[in-house]
Amino acid sequence: MNTVDSAELIRFANQQVLAKTAKPLNDVQERILEQVLIDRPRLLDIQVHGYSETTVQRVFCPKLWKLLSEVFGQEVRLNTVRLVLEKAYKISRQSIHPGSQPLLPGTPAAAPAPTAAPPSTRQIPHNLPASSCTAFIGREEELARLLELLSPQHAAPIISVDGIGGVGKTTLVVEAAYRCLQASCSDASASTVPTFDAIIFTSAKEFRLMPFGLLKSLAPRRTLNDIFRQITYVIEELDLAGVAFAEQLDLIRMTLARYRTLLIVDNLETVKDQQEVLAFLYELPPTVKAVITTREQIIFVPVRLTSMPESDGLSLIQHEAQTKGVSLSLTDQMQLYQATGGIPVAISYAVGQLANGTPLREIVQKIGQSDGDVARFCFESSVQPLKHQPAYRLLLALALFPAPALQEALVQVAVPELEADQAEPDLAKLRGLSLVRQEHDRYSMLPLTREYALAELKVNPDFAQQARERWITYYLQHSETYAQQDPSDWQGSTFVELEAEWQNLQAVMECCIEAERYEDCLQLWQNLKTYTQLRGRHISRLDCWTDRLIWTAWLIQAAEQRGDWSVVAQMMVDRAWTLIGLGKPAQLSEAEDLLTQVWHLRQHQDRAFQANLAKIIAVLYVQQQRFEDAQTWLEQASLLVEQAGLSEPDHQRQVLQIQYYQGEIWFKTGDYDQSKQLFEAALRTARELNWVRVVFMIENWIADIAIEQGNLEVAQTLLVEGLQVAEANQDRTRIAYYQHSLAKLARSQANYSEAIRWATEAQHSFEALGMLPEAEESQNLLQTLLAS
Structure with a gap:
């Protein structure tokens, strides 16, 4: 061919x-x-x-x-x-021959001969401004949506394109208009782009943001008469000279009724007589499509713009840099994207500043200043009228929340004198100005808006201090509910709400650490300790336990400085337990040093703490495969448990855990009968206590023993049921352990393809969870299977 x-x-x-x-x-x-x-x-x-x-x-x-x-x-x-x-x-x-098929699926048939006349072209009257960019980048979904709304098949007569200043509203509308103009001029019947007989553009924009600063518009069209003049400029047959206002309206309607017209009103929020303009647009004939750009969310058919996603934002940065002859590393590009929050006008401004020789660090600082060019262009006209109103305090307080804030929390921090529903009108103002976004009962803001609001907080120090106090108090009270939860059991939906607040809680802890608020940090840690452990179980230990290590390190140091030795001991244990869970040799070594120090501080804590400490030291030695030392410490833990004066349920739990780790030791040293005996005793207690997750953890070990002793049917039953329960509870850690055990079961059944599948899944699961020693064990099993 x-x-x-x-x-x-x-x-x-x-x-x-x-x-x-x-x-x-x-x-x-x-x-x-x-x-x-x-x-x-x-x-x-x-x-x-x-x-x-x-x-x-x-x-x-x-x-x-x-x-x-x-x-x-x-x-x-x-x-x-x-x-x-x-x-x-x-x-x-x-297709140039008679009887040929259409050119392409979905396109009209080609002309019968190559010499057919080219598509007709016509002149479409318009007054569109020159495009502000050399290439239109991103916004493909929004552009497609706008073109769809402009088509005659869509009934919407007025379309609003809204978003904060600089987000690209005018650029989007002008791009759509030029595409309509091109389709209209070429008379391309195959095009899906709407066509018009006239395109009229009028803008009330007062300033443009240029790399050298704000540039004042020479003649913003801010009145209805200004719009009329632009219509007569484009539609030459329309003469309104010396005609009364009411008759002007009639003439415009009658004339536009003969033309498919696209009328663009840019920057509606700075139009002087908005109500008159909106009334005029509503009364236009159905041949007219009107598009409004505005920072305010008006009840029309909307196309809503927010910041550009990272991929599009980086593409725009690269395009601007290439156009302006600026060389940027990928790190610089990412820093610029984060500083601008993906707002196109800020990106163009920043790259233009770079081209003028301004250092990147200085530009990033400028963008975040509340009195800088970017902030003035994007926010000043929207925010200034709100000062001395609750809406202003709500805006500034929302900047304290890095993740979407509950309305209840936001109102309590910003305007505590109001009930949540009483603040609704002020929140509606902020939504209407595109300064905040609402999703269900939570509020958020764009990154650049947040930077502006944080800068405004700095120039309002009294309010900032009061708001931060209320913010910290709210989250201390909000998280108190989650203290004393059992990390070894399934919590169901207990922590769903806490996950939605996690970034805000992190920010509160970091704020308290920075301000050296020791008591607040300690209380917040006690409230969140269990949850931080569970996050590692469900997401990744490597990713989620970094906070545990940072926070416990600070608390240990702060407690030592204050001579608070009972807290030092507790924080060292919490840190050591985290390091043991991570499992690298260096981390285990640090854990051993910490636990040794705690043992010398044990007199500052009660017998129950000491029993738990001895048990954790034993777990460390199991990890290090020092099984005799581990047994010694478990025996020490048993003695301390008996001396601790615990309630019966707590006593049973402690005894169960000691039996559990003893069973693990006997399994790993090859005494399966002794291991089984201990696990079965622990299992009876776990069922009596209704400690459901621990029941299945023990049954996993009993299944592993059954595999070693050749009781494969027993193992099969236990593992299949256990995996189903772990999946139902979305317990990724237990799922990974079951996958590993099922790989060993399949190997014992001589089903090597199934064994390889389970071992592969287990390795991937452990790696995703940051459980590196377990991942290595699964990898070794997989290599053995592949070699056999």
């Missing part, structure tokens, strides 16, 4: 994309196609000058494949690009 020249395929692809979208391939897309069609590289080899490999591979290529898939009606991927293009190209060549 003869292949088609690559350059011809690119030209053909460009034609089809233009016909379908009214917009040709851009330079980046053509460069990717050139490499794919000519060099036939791997994805990793595709490069575009000025963009990182990651951006090309993860952003540009997927978007190009998606575009081509939509245009050609079948899935396009790296290895199918040429095949799809050649097939479509040959179909299009055949």
Whole structure:
């Protein structure tokens, strides 16, 4: 089969994309196609000058494949690009003969001869401003939504595009308008882009943010008469000179009724007579589509803009940097994205400042200043009228919450004199100005808005101090409910609410540490200690236990400085238990040093603490495979338990745990009968106490013993049931242990493919949980299976 020249395929692809979208391939897309069609590289080899490999591979290529898939009606991927293009190209060549098929699925039939007249072009009157960017990046879903709303098939006569200042509302609308203009001029019947007979643009924007600062608009159109003048400028046949206002309205309606018109009112919030303008828009004939851009959320059919996602934000940064001749490392790009919060105008401003020679660090500081150019452009006109109102305090207080805040918490911190429902009108103001977002009963803000509000807090120190006090008090009280929970049992939905607040709780603890609020830190740790352990069980020990290590280190030091030795002992034990769970040799060594110190401090604690300490030392030695030492410490723990004066349930729990670890020692030293005897005794107690998770932990060990003793049916029953229960409770740690045991069971059953599957799953599960010693054990089992 003869292949088609690559350059011809690119030209053909460009034609089809233009016909379908009214917009040709851009330079980046053509460069990717050139490499794919000519060099036939791997994805990793595709490069575009000025963009990182990651951006090309993860952003540009997927978007190009998606575009081509939509245009050609079948899935396009790296290895199918040429095949799809050649097939479509040959179909299009055949279509010049009578009776040919349509050019492409979903497109009209081609002309009967290659000499057919080109598509007609016409002049569409418009007054669109020049695009503010050299390439439109991101916002694809929002653009598609806007174009859909502009189509005659959608009934919405007025469409609002809203979001905070600088988020890209005008850029989006102008891009959509130019696409409509191109489709209208080309009269492309195959295009899905709406067409119009006239496009009218009017803007009340007072300032533009440029790299050198704020630039005042020369002639903002802020009145209804200004809009009328723009309409007559575009629709030349319309003459309103010397005509009374009421008659002007009639003439405009009658004239626009003969034209499919797109009317854009930019920056509605700075229009002087908003109600008159809105009334005018409502009374326009159905031939007119009106688009409003505004920082205020108005009850129209909305297209809502927030900050750009990371991939699009980085693409915009790279494009701006290339355009302005600025070289940025990936680290610099990420720092710039985080500083700007993904707000396009802030990105353009920052890169422009870099091009002018301003250091990146200084730019990042400027962006976060409440009196800086970015803040003034994005927020000043919205926030200034709110000062001395509860809405202003709500805005500033919300900045204290890094994660979405419950309305109850926000109101209590910001305006404690109000009930939560009494603050609703002020929250509605903030929502209406796009300064905050609401999802269910929680409130959040964009990163750049938060930086502005934090800067405002600094210039309101009295309110900031009072709000922080209330913020800390709220979370101390809120988390108190979760103290004294048992980390060894399933908690069901007990901690779901706490997870939603986790980032806020972290921020409170960090604030208390920074302010050296020892009592508050200690109380918060007691409230959260169990939950921090459970997070490691459900998510990852490596990721989630970093907080435990940081917080316990600070509390140990702070308690030592105050001579609070009972707290020193408790914090050392908590830290050591965390290190034992992480399990690396260096961490086990540090745990041993800590536990040795605690043993010398044991007189500052009661017998129950000492019994638990002896048990934890034994667990450490089991981890280090020092089994004789572990047995000695378990015997010491047994003596201390009997001396502790515990209640019967607590006594039973302590005895059970000692039996559990003794059973583990006997299993690991090969005495399965002794191990089974101890585990069965522990199992009876666990069932009596209704300690459900521990019941299944023990049964897992009994199943492992059954495997070693050849009782495979018993093991099968226990493991299958245990895995189902662990999955029902979403206990990822227990699931991983069951997977490992099922791999050993399948090996004993000579079902090696099943054993390999379970061992692989166990290794992946342990690695994801940060349980590295267990992951290594599963890996060793897997290697043994693969070698057999």
